[in-house]
Amino acid sequence: MKRKTLKAVLTATTLTATASWADDVTLTIESWRNDDLTLWQDKIIPAFEAKHPGIRVKFTPSAPPEYNAVLNSKLDAGSAGDLITCRPFDASLALFQAGHLADLGDLDAMSNFSDVAKSAWQTDDGSSSFCVPMASVIHGFIYNADAFAELGIEVPKTEADFFAALEKISEDGSYIPMAMGTNDQWEAATMGYNNIGPNYWKGENGRRALIAGEQKLTDEAWTAPYATLAKWSPYLGDGYEAQTYPDSQNLFTLGRAAIYPAGSWEISGFNTLADFKMGAFKPPVQNAGDTCYISDHTDIGIGMNASTDNPEAAKAFLTWVASPEFAAIFGNALPGFFPLSKEPVELEDPLAKEFVSWRGECESTIRSTYQILSRGTPNLENETWGASVAAIKGTASPEELGTKLQDGLASWYAPQQN
Amino acid sequence: MNKARSNPLNTYAMHGALILYTLIALFPVFVILINSFKSRKAIFREPLALPDAESFSMIGYQTVMKQGDFFLYFQNSLIVTVASLALVLLFGAMAAYALSEYRFRGNTLMGLYLALGIMIPIRIGTVAILEMMVASGLVNTLWALILVYTAQGLPLAVFILSEFMKQVSDDLKNAGRIDGLSEYTIFFRLVLPLVRPAMATVAVFNMIPIWNDLWFPLILAPAEETKTLTLGSQVFIGQFVTDWNAVLSALSMAILPVLILYVIFSRQLIRGITSGAVK
Amino acid sequence: MSRPLQTGKAIHANDVSAFAQDINEASRLETGKSVQKHASRRRPRLHIAVFLAPAVLIYTAVMIFPLANTLRLALYSRIDQERVFTGLANFQTLFFDPIWSEQFWNALGNNFWFFLVHMLVQNPIGIALAAILSHPRLRFAALYRSAIFIPTILSFVIVGFAWKLILSPIWGIAPSMLDAVGLKSLFAPWLGKEEYALTTLALISVWQFIGIPMMLIYAALLSIPEEILEAGEVDGITGMGAFWKIKLPLILPSIGIISILTFVGNFNAFDLIYASQGALAGPDFSTDILGTFMYRTFFGFQLQLGDPHMGSAIAGAMFAIILLGVCIYLFGVQTRMRRYQL
Known part of the structure; x- marks a missing residue:
C-alpha cells in the first residue's frame, strides 16, 4: 500500500523527469558499524532496493568511538542522514526527547517485536517507541575446542569446573588459559562482570530490584562477581594490564589462548580469523542444576530522523527492517547478532546456534547498568569499568568496590537514596 | 678554519x-x-x-584499493591541505606584519585576540560551525574544510610569524620606504622573502594536524566525493574488528605525500636562509 | 634594547616627502591630513586594516564566534529539557563537588606532569639535535632532518598502534629487545600500570613531536650570520663555547616560543591518549589530562551522555589556564627578552 502511495507522490512531483524517477529518493543511514559496510553494500541494500525500486539507500558509517558525538552534532545542525542507527537506552532516548528521532507508534511492523525487544528504545513508561530493534548480543565464553581436546578438558558447567579447567590449562603451560586484558577497561566490565554477573543477581530479578531501589550494589549478589573476577587474574596472560582488546582477540584467534570471555558479536570475526575448531559455553553456575541466567543484550536498532525529507521512504525501509526477510539476511550474514523479531530465524552458523540455544535453557536479562542507572554523574557504567579492572588487578576488595559504586549511584538516583 | x-x-x-x-x-x-x-x-x-x-x-593494500577511491581521497586531502596552508600563510603573514611593524592603538589587544584561538580547541565549537556550513550550503564541499583549517591555523601562524618579523631589520624596510615603495610592496617584496624560513616552519606546523584530522572531515564533508584520506582510512577501524592490514596500508600510503610536502617546505626553509639575498 | 622602535631613526625629511607622494591615494583622502611629519607613526593606516582584515574576518567568523557561542553554554544548565541560565553554578560544581573536582585536579596534575616531561625531554633533545644539524659542514644533514621529522607527520592512530605493538607484553618486541641486552627484568606492561602509563605516553608524545622544536631551533640557528660566529672565533670562542655563549642567547626568543607552544599544545592535547587508552584514560584515570576530561564530558561517551554545559565549563577552565600561561609569556617573558635584529 505504502509503496504505491509513495510511487504516486513521486511520479506526481517529478512529472518532468520521466525515466529517472527511480533515483529520486536517496536514504542515508548513519551508523557506527564500520564492520558491516560490505554486508550492507553487498547484501542488505540490494535486497531492499530490489523490492523498492523508487528508493536508493546509502550506508555511511563513521568511526565507532566518534559516532555519538558526530551524530549529535549533525542532528543539532540538521545535516544528519534520514535513518539513524540507535544505541540502546539513554543515548537514543535523549535523541528522542530532543525531537531528533521520530515516534514510530504508527509503524505497524513494530508488532513483529516483543515488549522486551522493544524496551531498549522506548520511553521509560513504554508509551512511545522510536527505533526498530535489529539485534541483540549474548555473552558467554568461546573456547579453543582443539586445545580442550588436546588437554582432555570437559566443557565447564559449574564455577568449580571452570576454575579447574583454567588450572589445568595453566599447569600444562602450552596455552594462556584465558585471553582478556584490562588496558581498554570495558572488556573487564562487559565480558567479565556483566557476563558472569547475571548468575549471581538472578538476571532480571536483580536488575529490576536494583532499579527499584530494593537491592543495593553492596549486596552480596552484586559484589560476589567481583570476588570471582579477582580469581581470574592468575589465568590471564603475562602483562594483561597492558593487553588491549585487539590483543586479546589476536591471542585467541592465533591459537595462543584457550578460553575467551566473549560476546556473541565476536563470532563472525573469529570464524574468518581462527583456523581451529571453536566452541562456546555459557557462564558457569555455582552448583550443578542451578537456573542459569544469560545476558542477552539488546544492542542495536534503527530509527528515523524526525526532520528527514523522505519520511515515507524511510518508513518503508524501517518496515522492511522489521520483516523476517531482513532478519534472515542480517542474522546469517552477521552471526552473533541475533535478530529480535518474534518469528525465529533459522541460523546456520554452529557457534551462533550454540549461543542462541541458551535462550531456551536459561533466563535472559540485559546488562545491569544500561537501563536508567547510567543516567547521572557519576556514570554507573563507566564506574563499573574501573571497578571490574580494580577487582581483577586486586587493587580494591569487592566490598570496597561495592561501597564506592553504591555511594556514586545513591548520590543522584532517588530510589537508592533511602 | x-x-x-x-x-x-x-x-x-x-x-x-x-x-x-x-x-x-x-x-x-x-x-x-x-x-x-x-x-x-x-x-x-x-x-x-x-x-x-x-x-x-598485499592483502591490506588490496582491501584499501577495493574499498574506496583512494586516489580521489588523496586528491581531496592534498587540495584541502595545500589550499588551507596557502591561505594560512598569506593571511597569517599579513596580519603578523601589521602587528609587528606598525604601532597602532589596540595592537597588543589585537595580538592577544588573534592568539585566543590557540587556547581553546576548535572542536568544541563544532555545532556552531556545522550550523554555519549548513546555512551557507558548504556542507560536503572542500571549502568547508579549507575555511575551518584556515581559521584554525591562523592564530599559530600569526603568533610565530610576528615573532620572526620583529627580527627583520628596520633599516631594510626604511630603505624601501625611502625608495618610494608602498607598504604592500615592502611587505611582499622585502619582508616575505626574509621570513621564508619561518613561513616554512609554520607550514610544517599546520600541515600535520590538517592532514591527519579525522573530526572535521567526518562532520563537515563525509560525502564520498569529498572524503579525505584519513576519513577514508577509518572505515577499516571497526567497532569490534579492526582490519589492521588495511589500516596499516592506508596510513603507510598516507605518509608519503606529507613527507614530500615536508621536504618541499624544508628545502624552502634552507634555501631561504642560505641564499640570504639580503641580510 | 628590548623591543626595537619601529620609527625610522635616520630618515631625512626630504626622503620622507618623496616617500609620502607614493602613498596610497585612498588612504590620504581618508585621513585628509598631512603625512609629512613623523612619517612612520602618523602615516595613513588603511594598509594596516588591509593587512589585518582577511585573517581577522575568517578567524572571527569560523573560530571565535563558534567558540564564544559554545563557551557561553558554561553559564547554562539543562533542567527538564529546558536550557536555564545558572550563572557560575557549573564552575562551582566543577571546583567544589568532589565528584567533579577530584577528576579536575587529577587531570590538571597529570597535565602538568605531561608538560614537564615535554619540557625536560622533548625541548632539550630537540635543541641538541638542531645544534648538531646546523653544523655547517655536516654531511647528510637533510637526510637526518627528514628522518627525525617523520614521526611528527604520522597520524595518532598509527602512533598508538605502533607503540602499543612495540611495548606490548604479548607480541614481544620490547621484551625481546630488552632481553637481547640482558635487561629483561626491567620490562613491565608500562601502558597498563597506573604508575608508568602517563610517563610512557608523554614519552611517546615526545617521540612524535620532537621534530617541531628541532625545526624551529634549526631555523633560528641557521639564521645566525656567519660573521658573528667568525667574530667569536677570533676571540677564541669555539665549539661548545660558541653554542653556549653566542648561539644560545641568540635563539632564546625561539626557545621561548617553543616553550609556550609546548605548553599550549600539551594543555590542549587529547588525541594520543584517546587513541591509545580510550576515553576513560585508563588505567584508573591515571592518564586523564584536561583534554580527555573535557572531551569525555562535552561529547559524552558510551552510556554517558554529552554534557555541553559542564564540558564548556571545563573548556573555560582550560582556557583560563592557557591564557594565564600565554600572558605570563607575552608580558613577562617576551617583552623582557633581548632580541637582536639580524
Missing part, C-alpha cells in the same frame, strides 16, 4: 648521535611499514620479522 669545527672525532660523535636518534625515530615507522606487507597472522606472530615469501601479503 677552526680546529674544533673540523675535528674528525667531533664529526664522528655528531654522526653517532644523529644516527642513534634517527634509529629511535624510524624504528616504529619501520615496524609499521614492514607489517603493512604481511599477513595478519605474521604481524602478530613475529612483528619484527621482515616479510618473507610465506608471510608477504
Whole structure:
C-alpha cells in the first residue's frame, strides 16, 4: 500500500523527469558499524532496493568511538542522514526527547517485536517507541575446542569446573588459559562482570530490584562477581594490564589462548580469523542444576530522523527492517547478532546456534547498568569499568568496590537514596 | 678554519648521535611499514620479522584499493591541505606584519585576540560551525574544510610569524620606504622573502594536524566525493574488528605525500636562509 | 634594547616627502591630513586594516564566534529539557563537588606532569639535535632532518598502534629487545600500570613531536650570520663555547616560543591518549589530562551522555589556564627578552 502511495507522490512531483524517477529518493543511514559496510553494500541494500525500486539507500558509517558525538552534532545542525542507527537506552532516548528521532507508534511492523525487544528504545513508561530493534548480543565464553581436546578438558558447567579447567590449562603451560586484558577497561566490565554477573543477581530479578531501589550494589549478589573476577587474574596472560582488546582477540584467534570471555558479536570475526575448531559455553553456575541466567543484550536498532525529507521512504525501509526477510539476511550474514523479531530465524552458523540455544535453557536479562542507572554523574557504567579492572588487578576488595559504586549511584538516583 | 669545527672525532660523535636518534625515530615507522606487507597472522606472530615469501601479503593494500577511491581521497586531502596552508600563510603573514611593524592603538589587544584561538580547541565549537556550513550550503564541499583549517591555523601562524618579523631589520624596510615603495610592496617584496624560513616552519606546523584530522572531515564533508584520506582510512577501524592490514596500508600510503610536502617546505626553509639575498 | 622602535631613526625629511607622494591615494583622502611629519607613526593606516582584515574576518567568523557561542553554554544548565541560565553554578560544581573536582585536579596534575616531561625531554633533545644539524659542514644533514621529522607527520592512530605493538607484553618486541641486552627484568606492561602509563605516553608524545622544536631551533640557528660566529672565533670562542655563549642567547626568543607552544599544545592535547587508552584514560584515570576530561564530558561517551554545559565549563577552565600561561609569556617573558635584529 505504502509503496504505491509513495510511487504516486513521486511520479506526481517529478512529472518532468520521466525515466529517472527511480533515483529520486536517496536514504542515508548513519551508523557506527564500520564492520558491516560490505554486508550492507553487498547484501542488505540490494535486497531492499530490489523490492523498492523508487528508493536508493546509502550506508555511511563513521568511526565507532566518534559516532555519538558526530551524530549529535549533525542532528543539532540538521545535516544528519534520514535513518539513524540507535544505541540502546539513554543515548537514543535523549535523541528522542530532543525531537531528533521520530515516534514510530504508527509503524505497524513494530508488532513483529516483543515488549522486551522493544524496551531498549522506548520511553521509560513504554508509551512511545522510536527505533526498530535489529539485534541483540549474548555473552558467554568461546573456547579453543582443539586445545580442550588436546588437554582432555570437559566443557565447564559449574564455577568449580571452570576454575579447574583454567588450572589445568595453566599447569600444562602450552596455552594462556584465558585471553582478556584490562588496558581498554570495558572488556573487564562487559565480558567479565556483566557476563558472569547475571548468575549471581538472578538476571532480571536483580536488575529490576536494583532499579527499584530494593537491592543495593553492596549486596552480596552484586559484589560476589567481583570476588570471582579477582580469581581470574592468575589465568590471564603475562602483562594483561597492558593487553588491549585487539590483543586479546589476536591471542585467541592465533591459537595462543584457550578460553575467551566473549560476546556473541565476536563470532563472525573469529570464524574468518581462527583456523581451529571453536566452541562456546555459557557462564558457569555455582552448583550443578542451578537456573542459569544469560545476558542477552539488546544492542542495536534503527530509527528515523524526525526532520528527514523522505519520511515515507524511510518508513518503508524501517518496515522492511522489521520483516523476517531482513532478519534472515542480517542474522546469517552477521552471526552473533541475533535478530529480535518474534518469528525465529533459522541460523546456520554452529557457534551462533550454540549461543542462541541458551535462550531456551536459561533466563535472559540485559546488562545491569544500561537501563536508567547510567543516567547521572557519576556514570554507573563507566564506574563499573574501573571497578571490574580494580577487582581483577586486586587493587580494591569487592566490598570496597561495592561501597564506592553504591555511594556514586545513591548520590543522584532517588530510589537508592533511602 | 677552526680546529674544533673540523675535528674528525667531533664529526664522528655528531654522526653517532644523529644516527642513534634517527634509529629511535624510524624504528616504529619501520615496524609499521614492514607489517603493512604481511599477513595478519605474521604481524602478530613475529612483528619484527621482515616479510618473507610465506608471510608477504598485499592483502591490506588490496582491501584499501577495493574499498574506496583512494586516489580521489588523496586528491581531496592534498587540495584541502595545500589550499588551507596557502591561505594560512598569506593571511597569517599579513596580519603578523601589521602587528609587528606598525604601532597602532589596540595592537597588543589585537595580538592577544588573534592568539585566543590557540587556547581553546576548535572542536568544541563544532555545532556552531556545522550550523554555519549548513546555512551557507558548504556542507560536503572542500571549502568547508579549507575555511575551518584556515581559521584554525591562523592564530599559530600569526603568533610565530610576528615573532620572526620583529627580527627583520628596520633599516631594510626604511630603505624601501625611502625608495618610494608602498607598504604592500615592502611587505611582499622585502619582508616575505626574509621570513621564508619561518613561513616554512609554520607550514610544517599546520600541515600535520590538517592532514591527519579525522573530526572535521567526518562532520563537515563525509560525502564520498569529498572524503579525505584519513576519513577514508577509518572505515577499516571497526567497532569490534579492526582490519589492521588495511589500516596499516592506508596510513603507510598516507605518509608519503606529507613527507614530500615536508621536504618541499624544508628545502624552502634552507634555501631561504642560505641564499640570504639580503641580510 | 628590548623591543626595537619601529620609527625610522635616520630618515631625512626630504626622503620622507618623496616617500609620502607614493602613498596610497585612498588612504590620504581618508585621513585628509598631512603625512609629512613623523612619517612612520602618523602615516595613513588603511594598509594596516588591509593587512589585518582577511585573517581577522575568517578567524572571527569560523573560530571565535563558534567558540564564544559554545563557551557561553558554561553559564547554562539543562533542567527538564529546558536550557536555564545558572550563572557560575557549573564552575562551582566543577571546583567544589568532589565528584567533579577530584577528576579536575587529577587531570590538571597529570597535565602538568605531561608538560614537564615535554619540557625536560622533548625541548632539550630537540635543541641538541638542531645544534648538531646546523653544523655547517655536516654531511647528510637533510637526510637526518627528514628522518627525525617523520614521526611528527604520522597520524595518532598509527602512533598508538605502533607503540602499543612495540611495548606490548604479548607480541614481544620490547621484551625481546630488552632481553637481547640482558635487561629483561626491567620490562613491565608500562601502558597498563597506573604508575608508568602517563610517563610512557608523554614519552611517546615526545617521540612524535620532537621534530617541531628541532625545526624551529634549526631555523633560528641557521639564521645566525656567519660573521658573528667568525667574530667569536677570533676571540677564541669555539665549539661548545660558541653554542653556549653566542648561539644560545641568540635563539632564546625561539626557545621561548617553543616553550609556550609546548605548553599550549600539551594543555590542549587529547588525541594520543584517546587513541591509545580510550576515553576513560585508563588505567584508573591515571592518564586523564584536561583534554580527555573535557572531551569525555562535552561529547559524552558510551552510556554517558554529552554534557555541553559542564564540558564548556571545563573548556573555560582550560582556557583560563592557557591564557594565564600565554600572558605570563607575552608580558613577562617576551617583552623582557633581548632580541637582536639580524
